[in-house]
Amino acid sequence: MRFILSVSFITLFSISLLGQNVDSTKVEKTTSTAIEKTDYQKTVDVFKRGIRLDLNKDKTSYFKFILGLQSWWRYGETNPGTINNVSKEPIDHYSDFAMRRIRTMFYLNVENKYLLFAQIGATSDGTYSNIFQNVYFHDFQGQIRIAPKNYFGSGLHFWQGLSRLSRVGSNNYLILDNPGFNFPEVNRTDAIVRQMGFFFRGVTLGKLGYQVSLNQPLITPDAGAPTVGGRPMSKEEMLDYANSNTPPAGVQEGNTYLLRQTNYNVNGYFYWQFWDIESQSVSGASQMNYFGQKRVFNIGAGFQYQPGGTATYIKDANGDWGLQENDITKIAVDAFLSMPLGHNGGGITAYGVFYNYQYGSNYLRTANVLGGFATGGDSPQGAGFASYSHGTGNIFHTEIGYTLPKSIYNSEKKIQPFIGFSWKDLEGLDEASWHGDFGANWAIIGQNVKVSAAYSLRPVYMIKDSKNVVDHHAGLFVAQLQLRI
Helix, strand or coil, X not given: CHHHHHHHHHHHXXXXXXXXXXXXXXXXXXXXXXXXXXXXXXXXXXXXXXXXXXXXXXXXCEEEEEEEEEEEEEEEECCCCEEECCCCCECCEXXXXXXEEEEEEEEEEECCCEXXXXXXXXXXXXXXXXXXXXXXXXXXXXXXXXXXXXXXXEEEECCCCCCCHHHEXXXXXXXXXXXCCCCCCCCCCCECCEEEEEEEEEEECCCEEEEEEEEECCCCCCCCCCCCCCCCECHHHHHHHHHCCCCCCCCCCCCEEEECCCCCEEEEEEEEECCCCCCCCCCCCECCCCCCCXXXXXXXXXXXXXXXXXXXXXXXXXXXEEEEEEEEEEEEEEEEEEEEECCCCEEEEEEEEEEEEECCCCCEEEECCCCCCEEECCCCCCCCCCEEEEECEEEEEEEEEEECCHHHHCCCCEEEEEEEEEEEEECCCCCCEEEEEEEEEEEEECXXXXXXXXXXXXXXXXXXXXXXXXXXXXXXXXXXXXEXX
């Protein structure tokens, strides 16, 4: 693990030095007359402006809204024992269409001092989802400028820190989608990675970007059960399960689960910007992909701390069940690089992050994007395309993309192959594992109009000789259309 982390960060530093050498090359300046914009450049300008109403002459006050969607088609190998929910038949492969994300965003900016942001949408509506009850507010926050480039805000918000990847906007990815473990409490103690609270964010000392927040968990009324990735339970519910006539399989000494509680949590992320200074979005979403056209090199670190976030089953000397309460502590360090290569639109984008999560002994969570299409399963990680997302332990993740020069395909549009790699060493599993992503973006108009395709390989765990170990890797292909204006 240390070797992998060291090599990755040394690589990023080496590339940054290369970028400095390339940038230092002097280019003779020449004067030329203004060139009329091409039809493509005019279209790009339309997308940059968006749907906007300026409220004063100097355009410092405005109202605008954005519409966006991500539409998927996917086909892949399911986990052993999966049963189709509709046909009730065993399946080993599955395909479907899905609306991965639907978004409507509203911005009100008054003199760049007072900001309101709201976002309404739906997430993960598959072919057989209940699409009639899935539209709600994702964000509703207000911000006040307290100093140049520094703001105070409050509401239902996305400013939860931890890492760059843990605050990435859904339309700003490098690889096709987020890996899951970067949003560790999604829909368990938050609503699509949002909580209610207040935050400070901005840039200070010229180069230091920051965000800190104090929030309270959002926990749905329905309790969970002692299952991997289950919803939070109260202490009373956990003990009731343990003392019932037929306790669930998850009631085992040393197993840890999320608690239903209202303790405040504190979060932060700080990053030093060595090259260009990035603009902070009003929503809190970071950018993972400039297609190598912007010169950015940042190193960051973040944390999330939730007191009393979990409880672990224990037994006393008499064999009676009890609970040990644990704090949830998460830390991360990361580096991001975007750098043009040459003068024909080529460029590299690279990112590396290391997470350490502490929930309590043996805590695990599974993830199944667009789940609900399948049941059953012989694998302990679940049916369908489910996998172990994260838990107590360490995770390393890196992703790299290369934007091909325009001279290769003679177009203003951009083609960007990418790869992603994750390594997880979790306390609750008997074997560490890797996950790989391989694909390409066709950026028709940057992130606004983009077609992506990716093939991923996820580890499938099985119980062998009472050990939870990797049996094989299963493949999944996803094609995506992203449109945002």
